[in-house]
Amino acid sequence: MDKIAIGPMAYMSVMPTLLVGANVDGKPNYMTAAWATVACMAPPMVCVAVNKARYTAKGIEENGTFSLNVPSVGQVIETDHCGLVSGAQEDKSGIFRSFYGKLKTAPLAEECPVNIECRLFSSVDCGSHNLYVGEVIEIHADRSCLKDGKPNTTSVQPIVYAQATYYGVGQEVEKAFSAGKKFRKR
C-alpha cells in the first residue's frame, strides 16, 4: 500500500454539470453547478450546494423553488459562461429561453434537454455553502431524448465534471445491478 494523506478538500471523483435556475427579483437566472446529486427515491429529491454569497442563493430562498437543467456537451460554452459571470453583475436571463412548469417560479432552460423542477424541502447550512434539498415536482425533457419514458444518456449527452475539466461520458463499462453477479465466479 502506497497511500498518502493529502488533507481534507472538497473532492469528488466525477460530477454532473448543471445549470441551477432560479428567479431573482422576478427574473430568470442560471448558475453553473456540479455539486449536485439525487437525495431521495421516495419522494424523489435532489440536492445542490450553492455558495451563500451567490445571486442564485438569494433566488432560491426568495421563491422556495429552483430548477436543475442538464446541458449537452454542445452547450459547454454557454454553460461555463454562467459560472464565470454573476447575475448580480450581468443579466443572464437572455442566455437561454426560459419556460415555467408546475411551480411557476422555477425557470427552466428550454435549450437544455432535461429540466428538473424542484420545490425547496430543506436547506443545510454547511459553512461557505448551503446544501439545498429539493423535492422533484416535475421533469421536462426533449421528446427526442427519451427512451422508455426516461432521459437516455446517449441522447442527452450530459457533461461530466471532474477537477475543473468538462468531459463527455465515456465507453460503457458494465450494467449496474448485473455486473456484480460475476463476482462469485472468480
Next chain:
Amino acid sequence: MDKIAIGPMAYMSVMPTLLVGANVDGKPNYMTAAWATVACMAPPMVCVAVNKARYTAKGIEENGTFSLNVPSVGQVIETDHCGLVSGAQEDKSGIFRSFYGKLKTAPLAEECPVNIECRLFSSVDCGSHNLYVGEVIEIHADRSCLKDGKPNTTSVQPIVYAQATYYGVGQEVEKAFSAGKKFRKR
C-alpha cells in the same frame, strides 16, 4: 420546443460510483452508491443518500463516521457486487482490505485509489433515504494517482454512473472557468 413532462423521478444526468464504508457492529462494510456529491467548500463536506433500511445506515449512525471510496473502472465487478448484496445477509468485510485513518471507525478500502474519510455533520430525513452530510476529515490517495497534490482523473479512472449503467470518463470537452470566455466572441 418539443418538451414533454415525464413526471417526478429520482433522476440525475451523471453521478460518481462510490463505495460507502461504515463499520457495523465493529466490522467494515461497503455499500455501492452513486447519490453523492460535494456539499461544501469551507469546511470541505460531501453528502450521500442512503436508504434508511440499509445496513450501512445503521453503521453511519452507530459511529457518526463513514467513508466514500472511489473505485477504478477495473474494480467495477466487486463494486457492483457490493450493491447487490447486503451486509445484513453476507459479510462484505473481506472484499476489500480495510485500513483506518484519523477517525478510527470509518473503514477505508485500500484497493480504491481515493478514500474520503468523513465525520457525520448532519442528516436530512428525506423519506425513503437519509441524506448524510459529512465533513471531510482526511483524504487518502494512492501516491501514483496524484498530480499537483490532488487525485488526477486520468490516473484514478473513476466510474461514471448514469441510468443503471457504468461508464468510463470520456473525452475532454473543455476546461472549466475558461471555456465560457469564448461566449462573448460568438
